Amino acid sequence: MACLARTLRRGSGDLSEELSGGVGGAAALEPLVAAVLSALADGAALRGGPLPAGLPQDIAAAVAEEFLAGEGGGGAGGAAACPGAVLSRFARLLAAGSADPAHPGCAAHLHCPPLAVAVAADLAVSALNPSQDSWDQAPAATALETLLIGELAGMAGYDPGRAAGVLTSGGTESNLMGLMLARDRVLGAVTGRRVEMSGVAGGPRPRVLASAAAHFSVQRAAAVLGLGEDAVIPVPVDRNLRMREGELAALLDSCRRRGQVPVAVVATAGTTDTGAVDPLRACAELAAAHGAWLHVDAAYGGGALLSDRLAPLLDGIGAADSLSLDWHKLGWQPAAAGVFLVRESETYASLARRAVYLNPADDEEAGYPSLLGLSLRTTRRADAFKIAVTLRTLGREGLGRLVDACHDLARAGARTVQEHPRLELHAEPVLTAFLFRYVGGGAAHEPAALDHLNASLRRRLLREGRAVVGRTELPGEGPGRVRLKLTLLNPHTTPAEVARLLHAVVAAGRAEEDLL
Known part of the structure; x- marks a missing residue:
């Protein structure tokens, strides 16, 4: 690693600093993109394997040496440097020091090698920088995301005319949204009013039932929502880490006997470790019988919807109240490409927001749509674009x-x-x-x-x-x-x-x- 930073300093010629949008944006980007592509190839050759050899401190030292070296006096406080040279050096550094999911020896995580066409599509979004929080920042992207959500809802077994959804940063955000809507829907019905945490604290104890192999973000979401991590009851699993249907039924019955409110059942379609799929149809029936919301975390297993061979594993997924998909896993998209869907659009009510500078009521009445009330975020990239391009390509x-x-x-x-x-x-x-x-x-x-x-x-x-x-x-x-x-x-x-x-x-x- 001692020679890594020195090797990485091979720079390229000067490149002008221009904005990426407008008529001239493409011309400004072209040489910079060419510099990045060349540097990525150089960095991959320098790495020579699935990840750089060495201890963490070796990698950190090489990165620090390159970061602090700078050009023309260097460092964060140094003189300005040629953007093409800096871009080439840093892109080479990143490629040489990355774990490359395209390498056959890199097979640890749900970390996919993205399709080239999806990456190219993502470049277009980065260059134009639309934001999905108001129509006048993203006219075409707003329409495209709406169409894509309808198509994905239909693929999941929802009625596209009744479903709703949004692009998210991934399964963690989607799971938070599912439990938030579950909390508001179920506890709001119990208390007979809009849910506020002061009201929850004095009412029946809410419970969320999820398999012992469910993603850790379920506990985190419960904590963020004020339910507490201990509100999540782990349901025992079998050897393949699949939720046991009988154990779920028994725990739901136990909640009712103790005067607790089962707010949600979280079923997993594709556990992180084994890819196990919980019994989705049985989970849906049990949740409905107990007045609980069913959220299916299909961040990994949702990719089975694309396969005729594997789609039967997800039998019953269309009965879920909400659903999480991640196309940056079995969808080969650059992160982030999460999707959150609800079966019935009216269940989104508690997320609806009016910000007069983004979605004034008279604009919507005049036909200017808004996606603001579908997301927990305000500023949001047009991540639907790369998924749409991929779907239409393949x-x-x-x-x-x-x-x-x-x-x-x-x-x-x-x-x-x-x-x-x-x-x-x-x-x-x-x-x-x-x-x-x-x-x-x-x-x-x-x-x-x-x-x-x-x-x-x-x-x-x-x-x-x-x-x-x-x-x-x-x-x-x-x-x-x-x-x-x-x-x-x-x-x-x-x-x-x-x-x-x-x-x-x-x-x-x-x-x-x-x-x-």
Whole structure:
């Protein structure tokens, strides 16, 4: 790493500083974009693998050296520098120091390699910089997002004429919105008035039921909404981390017996670790029977809607009151590309807002629409544009082929694990991810030793810049729960490359065993 910053200082010629919009914006952007593309290629070659080799402090030192070096006296307080040169240096730095999800050895997280056409579409949005908080800032983008939301609602099984939704920053924001609307709808009906936290505090205790494998943002949302993290009741899961239907029914009954209000059931369609899909139709029936809102977190598994093969996994999703999708996972979009949908547009009522400088009533009466009351945010990028371009370029069928390719990769990787004597598969893949662990050879290791071995071999792979493999823990208590994870989101990766990645895990495990 000592020579990394010096190598990165190869700059390009001077480039003029211009704005990106207007008639001249494209001409100003063209040489700068060319400089970025060249620097990205140089940086990837310099990195030479899925991520830069070295310890975190090595990477941080290289970044600091380059950041502080500057041009012409340099640093934040130095003289102005040629924008093309600075852009090239920093783009090369970023590429050389990134974990590249397009590399077959980068398979840890729900972190997709975006489609080139989606990235190009995102450039258009960045250049024009429309904001979705008022029509007069984004005339075409406002209309496009409305059309896209209707199409996605129909894909999810909603009636597009009755549904509503908005683009979000991702599943965390979408889950917050789902629980906010659930709180206002259910507790508002209980108290007979608009929900305010002072009223909630004196009323029946609200509860949110979510699987033990639900995303951590559910607890965070409950805290933000004033319900408290302890309002979230974890529902036990099976071996594949799928919510147990009988346990959910029992917990809902228990809430009623104790005088508590089940505000929402949060079902997960595609858990982060195993891709498990909760029994959505049963969840919908149980939530309805208890007067609870059903929110489905399909940030990962929503991609199955694109695949004829996998779509049946989401049977019942159209019965959800609200739904979260993330197209920056199984949709191959640059982040952010989250989507929040509600089945009935009137359930959005508590989010409606009037700001006279953004959506005055007389403008709306005159036919100027506003998306302000659909989002928690005010200033908001036109993220619908890249999704719309991708859908019209590839169609559902083309995107479905990408989903199926990644599913095939996961199944092939699971077979490789099953066939290797030093690896142990946790469960068959549901979507495109699976859990496994290195168990070593010869004498069996104690559970705590296995945990240490798997954690340390993963860090060895990171340190050597050879692979980015996920690490998680199974629900429960005590040692023996650490597992490694492959999340396969690159449809152009081959089964042979996945096998090589798993063999690299074995090699790192052997090296760590030698140190025990």
